[in-house]
Amino acid sequence: MIEAQSLSKRYGAKTAVDNVSFTVQPGKVTGFLGPNGAGKSTTMRMIVGLDRPTDGAVTVNGKPYPRHKAPLHEVGALLDAKAVHTKRSAYNHLRALAATHGISNKRVNDVIELTGLGPVAKRRVGGFSLGMGQRLGIAVALLGDPQTLIFDEPVNGLDPEGVLWVRNLAKGLAAEGRTVFLSSHLMSEMAVTADHLIVIGRGRIIADAPITEIIAGQDKIRTLVRTDQPEELRRELENRETTFTQLEPDLLEITGRDPRSIAEAALARQILIYELTPRQSSLEEAYMELTRDQVEYQSQAIDQPEAPVPAAEATLISGGGKSA
Amino acid sequence: MSIQTAPTPAPARSRDGSGLSFGRILRSEWIKVTTVPSTVILLAITLVVMVGLSTLYAWQLAVSVGFMADASPEMQAQMGGGMEMFREQALMAPASGYIFGQLLIASLAVVLIASEWGTGMIRSTMVAVPTRIPALLAKNLIIALIAFILGAGAAFISYFIAQPILSSEGLDFALTDDGVLRSILNTGTYLAFIAVISMAIGTLLRNTAGGVVTAIGLFFVFPVIIVNIIQGLADWIPDAARFLPTNAGDRMLMFPAEAAGQLSPLEGGLVMAAWAVALLIISLLVAKRRDV
Amino acid sequence: MSTAAPAAQEPRSSGAGRVTFARVLRSEMIKTATVPSTVILLAVSFAVMVGLGALVAWGTVQLVNDPAAGPPGGLGASAQSLAYDIPASGLPFGQLLIAALAVVLIGSEYTTGMIRSTMVAVPTRTPALLAKTLVTAVISFILGVLAAFATYLAAQPILSGSDLDFGLDADGVLPSIINTGTVLALIAVMGVAIGALLRSTAGGVVTLVGALFVLPIITGLLSGLADWVVDAERFLPSSASAALVATRVQPEAFNQAEGGLILAGWAVVLLAAAVVVIKKRDV
Numbered sequence: 051m052i053e054a055q056s057l058s059k060r061y062g063a064k065t066a067v068d069n070v071s072f073t074v075q076p077g078k079v080t081g082f083l084g085p086n087g088a089g090k091s092t093t094m095r096m097i098v099g100l101d102r103p104t105d106g107a108v109t110v111n112g113k114p115y116p117r118h119k120a121p122l123h124e125v126g127a128l129l130d131a132k133a134v135h136t137k138r139s140a141y142n143h144l145r146a147l148a149a150t151h152g153i154s155n156k157r158v159n160d161v162i163e164l165t166g167l168g169p170v171a172k173r174r175v176g177g178f179s180l181g182m183g184q185r186l187g188i189a190v191a192l193l194g195d196p197q198t199l200i201f202d203e204p205v206n207g208l209d210p211e212g213v214l215w216v217r218n219l220a221k222g223l224a225a226e227g228r229t230v231f232l233s234s235h236l237m238s239e240m241a242v243t244a245d246h247l248i249v250i251g252r253g254r255i256i257a258d259a260p261i262t263e264i265i266a267g268q269d270k271i272r273t274l275v276r277t278d279q280p281e282e283l284r285r286e287l288e289n290r291e292t293t294f295t296q297l298e299p300d301l302l303e304i305t306g307r308d309p310r311s312i313a314e315a316a317l318a319r320q321i322l323i324y325e326l327t328p329r330q331s332s333l334e335e336a337y338m339e340l341t342r343d344q345v346e347y348q349s350q351a352i353d354q355p356e357a358p359v360p361a362a363e364a365t366l367i368s369g370g371g372k373s374a
Numbered sequence: 375m376s377i378q379t380a381p382t383p384a385p386a387r388s389r390d391g392s393g394l395s396f397g398r399i400l401r402s403e404w405i406k407v408t409t410v411p412s413t414v415i416l417l418a419i420t421l422v423v424m425v426g427l428s429t430l431y432a433w434q435l436a437v438s439v440g441f442m443a444d445a446s447p448e449m450q451a452q453m454g455g456g457m458e459m460f461r462e463q464a465l466m467a468p469a470s471g472y473i474f475g476q477l478l479i480a481s482l483a484v485v486l487i488a489s490e491w492g493t494g495m496i497r498s499t500m501v502a503v504p505t506r507i508p509a510l511l512a513k514n515l516i517i518a519l520i521a522f523i524l525g526a527g528a529a530f531i532s533y534f535i536a537q538p539i540l541s542s543e544g545l546d547f548a549l550t551d552d553g554v555l556r557s558i559l560n561t562g563t564y565l566a567f568i569a570v571i572s573m574a575i576g577t578l579l580r581n582t583a584g585g586v587v588t589a590i591g592l593f594f595v596f597p598v599i600i601v602n603i604i605q606g607l608a609d610w611i612p613d614a615a616r617f618l619p620t621n622a623g624d625r626m627l628m629f630p631a632e633a634a635g636q637l638s639p640l641e642g643g644l645v646m647a648a649w650a651v652a653l654l655i656i657s658l659l660v661a662k663r664r665d666v
Numbered sequence: 667m668s669t670a671a672p673a674a675q676e677p678r679s680s681g682a683g684r685v686t687f688a689r690v691l692r693s694e695m696i697k698t699a700t701v702p703s704t705v706i707l708l709a710v711s712f713a714v715m716v717g718l719g720a721l722v723a724w725g726t727v728q729l730v731n732d733p734a735a736g737p738p739g740g741l742g743a744s745a746q747s748l749a750y751d752i753p754a755s756g757l758p759f760g761q762l763l764i765a766a767l768a769v770v771l772i773g774s775e776y777t778t779g780m781i782r783s784t785m786v787a788v789p790t791r792t793p794a795l796l797a798k799t800l801v802t803a804v805i806s807f808i809l810g811v812l813a814a815f816a817t818y819l820a821a822q823p824i825l826s827g828s829d830l831d832f833g834l835d836a837d838g839v840l841p842s843i844i845n846t847g848t849v850l851a852l853i854a855v856m857g858v859a860i861g862a863l864l865r866s867t868a869g870g871v872v873t874l875v876g877a878l879f880v881l882p883i884i885t886g887l888l889s890g891l892a893d894w895v896v897d898a899e900r901f902l903p904s905s906a907s908a909a910l911v912a913t914r915v916q917p918e919a920f921n922q923a924e925g926g927l928i929l930a931g932w933a934v935v936l937l938a939a940a941v942v943v944i945k946k947r948d949v
Contacts, residue, residue, distance in 0.1 A: 099504040100497060100666045116504035120393025133497040135410060135489065142409035143498075149402035150502045150509075151393055190498065427884065434888050470887070477880055481872040492777065583773065583867040584703070587766040590875050595762050598879075599718065 051076055051229055052097060052198060056106035059092050066092045068253035069106070074231045076197075079224045081244030081261070082233035083337060085345040089253040090233045091129070094202050098127050110198055122151050122194030128201045131187035136176030140167055140186050143175060148193055157193065165189040166215075180207030188216070199223055201232040205239060217243045241265075241333035249337070251344025265336050273309045275302045276325030277316070283323075286315045303329070396508055403512040407486065407520065417520065420478040421528050424471030428532030431470040432539045435463055439543040457544075462629050464545040465554060468533040469561045469627040475528065476568045476620070479521050480593055483572035484585035486517055491580040500666050507658050514573050514654060521569040526562030533558060553631050556639060560626035563643060567623060567650045568593065574653035577661055593620050619649040687793050694797040698805065703770055708805065711763040712813050715756025719817030722755040723824040730828045747914060749830045750839050753818040754846045754911035758879075760813060761907065764806045764850045765874045768857025771802055773867030785949045792941055799858045799937060806854035810847030818843060838913030841922060845910040848926065852933045853878070856903070859936035862944055878904050903932050 052074040059067040067089040074080045084090050095101040097108050099115045107114065110125050118124045134143050144158045162171045165185040170178065175186065184207050191199060201220070205213045213236075220243055224230045234240050240247075247264050249257040257264055277283055280302050284294050292306040304312060309326055316323045407413055439460050487510075490496040503509040533549065540546045549555060575592075576585040600615045615621055616637055625642030632638055637645065698704050730745045775781040788794040818834070825831040834840050853874075861870040885899040899905055900920060909915075909925025920928065 098501050100500055102663070102665060118393075118504075121504050122502055123393065127501055129501070130494060130497055133494040135406075135493045135495045137410050137412060138406075139409070142405060146402050146405040146409065147498060147502050149405055150399050152395070152398045430888055437892070473883055473887075474876075474880055477872065477876055481868055485868045583766060583770045583871060586868050586871045587762065590871075590879075591759070591762055594875075594879050595758055599758060 051112075052108065052110050052200075052231060054093070054097075054106070054108040057093065057096060057103050057108050058105035059089075059096060059101060060104045065253050067096070067103075070250070070253070070255055071106075072248050072255060072258050074198075074229055074248075075246070076229040077224060077227050078245035079220050079230045079232065079243055080246045080248060081240045082231060082248050082250070083240065083341075084233075084250035084256075085341050086347050088250045088341075088344065090250060091202060093250070094127070094129055094200055094231075094233070097200060098125060098129070100129075120151055120194070122147070122153070123196055124194075125198045125200060126191035126194055126196035127199075128184075128187040128191045128204055130202070131183040131206075134175045134183070134186065137174055139172050140175055140178070140182075140189075141171040143186070144189060144193060147190060151194060153193060157195075161189045161192050164192065166212075181209060181212055184208055185212070188219075196228075198229040199231065201230075203234055204232060205234060205236055213239060237332070237334040237337060249340055251341050256340055256344065261333070264340075265331055265333055270305050270331075271308050272303060272305045272329040272331075273307065273312055274325060274327040274329055275304055275312060275323055276300055277302070277321055277323045279321045282319060283312075283316060283321050286319050286321070287312065301325075394503060394508070396512065399503060399508045399512045400516065402502075403509070403516045406513075407516055413482070413486065416478065416482050417524060420475055420482070421524060421531075423478070424475040424525075424528035425532050425535065427471040427474055428467055428469075428528070429535050429539070432464070432467040432532075432536035435460060435467065435545060436539050436543045439545060443543070460543075461545060461547075464536075464540050465547060465551070465557065465629045466627070467536040467540065468529040468554070469557045471528055471532060472525065472561050472564060472627060475525060475561075475565055476593060477590065479524070479565045480568050480572040480589040481586050483517055483521070483569040484576040484589050485582050486576075487513060487573045488576035488580060488582040488585045492582055496666055506662050510577060510658055510661055514570055517573060518566040518569050522562035522566040524562070525565035526559050529558040529561035553629060553639075556631070557627050557629070560639065560643065564623045564626055564646070567619070567646045570650040571619060571653050574650075574657035577657035597621055617645055619646050622646045622649075685788055685790075685793070687797065690788055690793045691797045691800065693787070694794070694801045698771060698798075698801050701771070701774070703774075704767065704805075707763055707767040707770075708809055711760055711767075711809060712816070714759045714763070715813040716816045716820060718756040718759055719752055719814075720820045720824065723749070723752050723817075723821035726752065726830065727824060727828045730830065745828075746830055746832070747837075749821075749825055749832060750836055750842070750913040751911075752821045752825075753814040753839065754842045754913075756813055756817055757810075757846055757849060757907065757911060760810060760846070760850055761853055761878055762875060764809070764854050765857045765878060766871050768802050768806070768854040769861040769870035769874060770867050772798060772858050772861035773865070773870050776861075776865040777867060782949055791944050795858070795862060795941060795944055799855055802854045802858055803851040807847040807851035810850035811844055814843040814846035842911045842913050845922065845926070849907045849910050849929065852929045853903070853907070855933040856936050859933070859940040862940040863936075877902075878907075901928055903929055906932070 054073075055071050057067055057070045058065070070089070070093060082090055082094075092101060096103050097110065097115065098121075109115075110118070115121060115125060138146075141158070141162065144161065145155065148154070148158050162168055165188050167182065167185055167189060170182055175183065178186065184204065188201070188204060191201065199220075201216075204216050204220075208216065217239060220230050220232060224245070232243070241261070244261050247257065247259065247261050248255060249264070274297075275283065278300060280296065280300065283302065287304065287307060288294075292304060295303040295305075297303055309328055313323065313326060439457075490499060499509050500506055533554075537546045547554060549558075571592075572585070572589045575589050576582070579585045579588065597615070597618055597620055600611065600618070622637055622642040622645035625637045626639045626646070628639075726745060726749055775784060784794050785791055818839070822831045832839065834843075857870065857874055860874050861867070864870045864873065881902055882899065882904045885895055885902065888895050889899070900909075900918075906920070906925040906928040909920045910922055910929060912919070912922065912925075915921045
């Protein structure tokens, strides 16, 4: 269990983490989301004692991290896969860390096998690919068989097999009753891995709730409708709560009306509909909505050669990225 | 998405080892030093260079004495000192490699600690040992120990190699002669202190290049400049200069042990030790408080 | 969503795009100026060199007032001619710091991985190395001249109290000041070359400092060994540097031109080796 209370970190005039409080519970996977520069890494570093908080405190399993007698047995952290000496072999790197706690060579070898590093264990870390380095970082986190796991961008650079492996690893560890705290930008993965989400933006907590709640917070019903007569259908359905986005010449996305009422309206006008699909918000959409005003570093869209022309009345752009 | 209601109790875990202990941290630092190939190679090179230098020194001495013996009486008078002086110089032979040895040890020590920051390894170390001081202290002890063994070892080997060379001119001496063992062992002590001071510099600066330059400046350039240039400036300068770390430390190795106006070997050793301990403590305190 | 495939687009470019030496030079200037260690090292070098020079000036004055305080056997030269050496007296420290700067400027490209970006931008490689050498050498030259000149200016008030002050036209003084810059420039070239050859900051600094500071100590120790040791010592970079900034030629030593040639020789050979190795080696 990780408990943060009024945690703050200031660097001179800049506040990286601003009065943050949360609890990460055991037995589930808690996702830590936020735009770049929101304070995720700083928060995680404070949890494991790398940075000293300016205010507030954070404890792991009841005590501040440095006070534990066997820190690696309490918390396994993957914060920075590059925190290794390039000329050392992966095997020796693990041995050196294991030695501090008297962890046996057998465990080192077990962890190497577990993370799939067997073939490259005796090679210099400097020559590792991004994915192999990432696996080494996970191996270090698992070394002490800890009760709490903290993963910062664990699937960064992993191949699809690796991504699936991490997902199952996280869920399996949570199922064993451990605390799993992981941050990622890969929304599709986060959506299927996390049970609970903490969203941070510009150093402050924006959301702290089960994942279903966060997605459901986008409580707009959306339906995809394919028809040869979009204009007629629109005129029929138009009112203050309903908005339309034209995705293709014959494809409309209608927000604010349930599928049944759309079908009834079409039937009343003898308009043929040959696709009627309810659309659920994705985590990506929910996240973008939540953090829209909190993004510190915004990228600029690159002109697409033939961007679809949005329909005249299209207002709410739900789904992000379709037009510049 | 999996939905957990009540968390299942954690299964009994493989938990070998009961956690951090200083002995274990020492072992970890030992592994770190011995598993980077270039470290071992550099240490070997240092040993060879030190022994080589001592050999050259002994040879040079033998040649000088031989030259003098062949020379005319006038030249002998001009060379002054006589055999006594040469005998005293011969006693320095085993330790004489320390001049180059300290350059290499200082650089190596700075690199071994500053590279933890350079490569980012320090974050792994500090997560495994969050109280920080035990890890840095252990590293200091291990590297100082290695430096001591290297220095004393090089001096011992040099002693044995030098005897045959020196005996051709009657300059050889026994291990049990006055101060010989002191000089040999203190070659190790000297290098150990150099290592500790260098590591303190490396910890404080967290930068390999800056640390190496500072250490070399402190050990080499600064004393040389003081001796050659500034000494006339004020009376207290040559006196104070005796307390610089390398000047004081030199006295541990040199002959004669007691010389007017100079620190004794014990005094010199204590002064250098004081430098080392003070800098070590400062670096440990700073590293503990600072963000990694 | 979109229907037809986009029409083939004209390749866009916001400039003529060719890699020229002038552009590579500008790139190296930006790189050097935007790394904090450059500014810090240059500032520290200047301060230390001038400070040291002022101290030496003061020391010389003390010696004149109280000859007994100096080395036994006298100084071997008049106080006035000793004073002429003052502007260049900060050189030892300057050499140490410039050697470090030059090695760091290239060594850090290797340790950070920046070298890969550089070699991809300039695939012929040699222009990048030469440009970096040129930039570093010029900066070092300017630093040396400025520091020596500032030392000269700072020393005059100190010296005038004992009537030891002198003008820039005094024997050998102006060449000494300018050659302080020359020495630092050539040492910078050696530093860049060694840094490129060893690809390591620490290794490069240790090697160059060893060559500049420790080698003379060793040859001094071994001078009794054989005649050629004393002869060979004159060819060391440290001896050549001393010859370049000397205001009067020492007996048995090289004069300024010869010293310059020797030091330049060292620099050119090392640089040539670096160029060859960089071109052939994998980055």
